[in-house]
Amino acid sequence: MSNLQEYISKRIRVLRIKEGMTQEMLEEKAELGTNYVYKIENLEPNIKIKTLEKIMKALDVDIPTFFDVTLKEEDSDLVKLIDNLKALPAYKQKKLIKAINTIMTETK
Numbered sequence: 001m002s003n004l005q006e007y008i009s010k011r012i013r014v015l016r017i018k019e020g021m022t023q024e025m026l027e028e029k030a031e032l033g034t035n036y037v038y039k040i041e042n043l044e045p046n047i048k049i050k051t052l053e054k055i056m057k058a059l060d061v062d063i064p065t066f067f068d069v070t071l072k073e074e075d076s077d078l079v080k081l082i083d084n085l086k087a088l089p090a091y092k093q094k095k096l097i098k099a100i101n102t103i104m105t106e107t108k
Helices: 003-018 023-029 036-041 049-059 073-086 090-106
Strands: none
Touching: 003 023, 003 036, 003 049, 003 090, 023 036, 023 049, 036 049, 049 073, 049 090, 073 090
16 A cells, blocks of 8 residues: 555545545535545545545546545646546556556655
């Protein structure tokens, strides 16, 4: 299990509760299968970027809010990276995210 996966799972739960939504309500609003949010919050499946986007939309949060960061205008490289990542197919997104996490871990 990656720290990113754990963060995303916990963040979905926190934002869901903040919005006063049950897991079932979020599943319905995000058009997800039964018990899917439960599984995500309990780290069972690896979440796909498209699924995360559906959940973020259902929770009415943008990327900076979800990841609890503020992007400054001078962070245009980061914005460009995120936009480029979103334009890729899910399998390529997953590979790149894994590579970036590996690089970050090795440079600490």
